[in-house]
Amino acid sequence: MKKxxxxxxxxxxxxxxxxxxxQKRNYSVHHIHANLPGESxxxxxxxxxxxxGRRFVKSWMIEEVMPYAxxxxxxxxxxxxxxxxxxxHIVRSFQTASDENTWLAKTADSYLSQFLLEKADMADTSExxxxxxxxxxLKNCYRILTGELQRDYISYLDTLDSISVEEFDFEALSIEPNIRYQEVEAKHIFFAEGWRVVKNPFFEIPAFSPTKGELLIVKxxxxxxxxxYKKxxxxxxxxxxxxxxxxTSEWNxxxxxxxxKMQNRLVDFVTKTIKVPFEIIHRRTGIRPSSKNRKPVLGTHPxxxxxxxxxxxxxxGSSLAPYFSSQLVDYIEGKVEIPHELNVQRYFAKKG
Ligand SMILES: Cc1cc2nc3c(=O)[nH]c(=O)nc-3n(C[C@H](O)[C@H](O)[C@H](O)COP(=O)(O)OP(=O)(O)OC[C@H]3O[C@@H](n4cnc5c(N)ncnc54)[C@H](O)[C@@H]3O)c2cc1C
Structure with a gap:
């Protein structure tokens, strides 16, 4: 038995x-993971x-989460x-002069002004x-290489012998007095299953609204x-x-x-936007683990x-997961409370 x-x-x-x-806080961790269809x-x-958004508002909690990420x-x-x-850099198209004015007004925001350029420069791609x-x-935005990070982190855990690559089997879990899953015994179990949370019998709660997205990788x-570039x-x-x-986005x-339908929409978009020859290399789908209030859902089972x-x-996820994982561990250690709007327990209250 591994403890x-x-x-x-x-x-x-x-x-x-x-x-x-x-692991930064010196907890020993075993991982159960499989790359299952629809992962985001x-x-x-x-x-x-x-x-x-359409009104160019500051992303929720961006001042806290972006430097943390x-x-x-x-x-x-x-x-x-x-x-x-x-x-x-991220360049956005505007439909109207009024959109442009709303955007430019953001320079008055002491935080957002550090990102806004006075004028978009797309001279290199005008043809x-x-x-x-x-x-x-916008300047100073980030792109996170999420797929590469996931691949490398899984390989790293493999070298530590701290990952079982398999689909988690709820039938093999016992929870009292300690968590036991196959040959592993633990004090805590954390579920971070993305959209597949809808299959978790312990968290059958009305919190989630998974959103499918389709995309193309073109050469x-x-x-x-x-x-x-966004239009x-x-x-x-x-x-x-x-x-x-x-x-694309399709709810539930x-x-x-x-x-x-979505592939036609994507092909139409790239055909109208890219004026030079291109080739579609991959067609991909993923399901975003969205919640109904568009906020993270975290905490402990009641x-x-x-x-x-x-x-x-x-x-x-690129910006929210780093900050809120730390908040969750702080909560488990009794250092902070989870705000009501994010706390998983509010959904059980509703259920009852
Ligand atoms: C098309 C698209 C574009 C996006 N673009 C952006 C973007 O530009 N910026 C941004 O911040 N976010 C973006 N997102 C959202 C981002 O991908 C998610 O917020 C984030 O990746 C969610 O991470 P997660 O770990 O919660 O879920 P997931 O990435 O789905 O990971 C959950 C993992 O758990 C595994 N798993 C689930 N159940 C089990 C089980 N029972 N046993 C074993 N393993 C299991 C799954 O296989 C999966 O690998 C995008 C999403 C999509 C679909």
């Missing part, structure tokens, strides 16, 4: 940051964008001897992209775009002439197959104090 402090189930961004945080981390663009990805890079965080007249540009050697959807450079194009659509959840990263 550890904690078991973490699922190694997307949520599970990776949680595992890293626990392996297909994400990984952008961290301080301004969001940068530190964590740098630390993970040191641990795994690689780089997972790049600075990236290769169909560009609108009105655009705005366009003469495009030479170095910034992420309806994103074109984000990945290096080696590859571009991430998407993504839990199949992982590509759909004709009945079983050894069972915890870390989920609801939605469209912003």
């Amino acid at each position: 550890v402090d904690c078991i973490v189930v699922g190694l997307g961004l949520a599970g990776i940051h949680l595992s890293f945080e626990l 981390t392996s297909v994400a663009a990984g952008l961290i964008n301080p301004i969001t 940068a530190d964590r990805y740098n630390e993970l890079g040191q641990l795994l001897k690689s780089n997972y965080i790049d600075r990236m 290769s992209l169909q560009l609108p007249e009105l655009m705005g540009e 366009a050697p003469s495009l030479k775009l170095t910034k992420a 309806d959807m994103f074109i984000t450079p990945l290096g080696n002439d590859l571009y991430w194009c998407g993504a 659509e839990l199949t992982v197959d590509t759909s004709k 009945e079983y104090s050894q069972l915890h959840i870390f989920n609801g990263m939605g469209t912003k």
Whole structure:
């Protein structure tokens, strides 16, 4: 029997940051993980964008989470001897002059002003992209190499012999007096399963609203775009002439197959936007683990104090997972309370 402090189930961004945080605080951790269909981390663009939505509002808690995330990805890079965080500019198209004015008014915000450039500069791609007249540009945003991080972190845990690569089997779990799963005994178990939380019998709660996204990876050697560009959807450079194009959104659509309708929409988007030859290399889908209130869902099961959840990263796992994994561990250690709007226990109250 292997005895550890904690078991973490699922190694997307949520599970990776949680595992890293626990181990930084000297907890021993065993991991149960399988790359299952619909996982989000392996297909994400990984952008961290301080301004969001049609009204260009400041992303929720960005002042706290963005610097925190940068530190964590740098630390993970040191641990795994690689780089997972790049600075990236993000250019957005505007439909109207009024949109442009709303955007420019953000320069008055003492935090956001550090990101806003006075004028968007897309001169390098004016011949290769169909560009609108009105655009705005942000500097100092980030792109996280989420798929590479997930692959490398799993390999690292494998070298430590602290991962079982398998689908978690709830039938094999006993929880009292201690957590026991197959040959592993633990004090705590953390579920970080992404959208698959909907299959977890301990957390059958009305908190989640998974959102399917489809995207294309295209190769366009003469495009030479170095910034992420958004008009309806994103074109984000990945290096080696590859571009991430998407993504679509479908709520509560839990199949992982590509759909004709969404693929047509994506092909239409890239065809209208990219003016130079390109080739579609991959068609991918992922299911974002969104919650109904668009906030993380974390905390401890109301009945079983050894069972915890870390989920609801939605469209912003790159920035939210580092900060809130630390909050969750602080909570387990009795250092902080989880705000009501994020606390998983509120959903059980509703259920009852
Ligand atoms: C198309 C798309 C674009 C996105 N772009 C961005 C972006 O630009 N910026 C951003 O911040 N976020 C983006 N996201 C969102 C981001 O991917 C998520 O917020 C984040 O990756 C969620 O991480 P997670 O660990 O909660 O879930 P997941 O990444 O889904 O990870 C959960 C993992 O647990 C494993 N698992 C689940 N159940 C079990 C089980 N029973 N046994 C074993 N293993 C299990 C799964 O296989 C999976 O690997 C995007 C998402 C999509 C789909």
